[in-house]
Amino acid sequence: MENLWSFLIRHFHWLLFLILEAVSVVMIFSYNNYQASVWISSANLVAGKTYAWQAEIEHFFSLTEQNELLTKRNIELEQELDALRQQLADEAAAKDFANDTTLKKMRDTLANLQLITAKVVSNSISSSHNLMTLDKGSTDGVKPDMGVICGSGIVGVVYLTSLHYSVVIPALNMRSRISCAVRGKDYFGYLTWTGGDPTRAYVEDMPRHAKLKKGDWVETSGYSSIFPHGVKVGQIEKIFNSKDGLSYRLQIHLSTDFSRLRDVCIIDDNSMVERMRLKEAANDSLMLTPIKE
Numbered sequence: 001m002e003n004l005w006s007f008l009i010r011h012f013h014w015l016l017f018l019i020l021e022a023v024s025v026v027m028i029f030s031y032n033n034y035q036a037s038v039w040i041s042s043a044n045l046v047a048g049k050t051y052a053w054q055a056e057i058e059h060f061f062s063l064t065e066q067n068e069l070l071t072k073r074n075i076e077l078e079q080e081l082d083a084l085r086q087q088l089a090d091e092a093a094a095k096d097f098a099n100d101t102t103l104k105k106m107r108d109t110l111a112n113l114q115l116i117t118a119k120v121v122s123n124s125i126s127s128s129h130n131l132m133t134l135d136k137g138s139t140d141g142v143k144p145d146m147g148v149i150c151g152s153g154i155v156g157v158v159y160l161t162s163l164h165y166s167v168v169i170p171a172l173n174m175r176s177r178i179s180c181a182v183r184g185k186d187y188f189g190y191l192t193w194t195g196g197d198p199t200r201a202y203v204e205d206m207p208r209h210a211k212l213k214k215g216d217w218v219e220t221s222g223y224s225s226i227f228p229h230g231v232k233v234g235q236i237e238k239i240f241n242s243k244d245g246l247s248y249r250l251q252i253h254l255s256t257d258f259s260r261l262r263d264v265c266i267i268d269d270n271s272m273v274e275r276m277r278l279k280e281a282a283n284d285s286l287m288l289t290p291i292k293e
Helices: 002-010 012-031 033-094 101-112 272-288
Strands: 113-123 132-134 147-150 153-161 166-170 178-182 188-192 200-207 217-220 232-241 247-254 263-269
Touching: 178 232, 188 247, 200 232
Parallel strands: 153 232
Antiparallel strands: 113 132, 113 263, 132 166, 147 153, 147 263, 153 166, 178 188, 178 217, 188 200, 200 247, 217 232, 232 247
């Protein structure tokens, strides 16, 4: 204690100088608008740099696990591709490929499908109407109503585009409606999200005669012009009755982890524009056709 007092007495003038200096700095920035604005701008710049460094560090340490997930997914895709090639080869050998409409449709789908890789630059999962921003825009070939997927499954649909960025309505948005089906079966409904848990969503309007069980995989149905058939959505956790009792409501554990989403692919389907134009033409034709009593 005596040493502390002797230290304070010996360096009292320096301590007093630091205290007065601190008070002066506070008074300058508190009572002068220009100095205050300079301080705020500098503080925001430092905070922004700090957050950027923090994001880069977190991204660096997550690369190992992301690479493991990508490697696993690539292996699964290679196995599925090999099985598809074998199926095409066997069936093409057994029948005339040109007259086989199923194989022709599969071949045309694969030929028209292109993927535009992008990175997520902004994402939210806590709002009822979450949005996502990607670093690819119209100059990269991105257009509204294109589907967005990742290595583990479905992500969402492109909503707006600028020259270099695009905004996506993800599956974690209460306005999202994505057509999906139970894998290996002809039962389909539409995917919705009710807010809250970002790992769970629901499939509505599943028919009552459907034979379902916990653990069944749900995937895109291919009935829309946005997603091809077979993109993973998630697995069935629970089966409920709908409010009117006329259908089932499925609780799904989503295959995509939206909280850690970094790399995505935008689906560029060359046949999508043609299908959309045909649908719009049909709607216009129906509106113009007079109703006969």
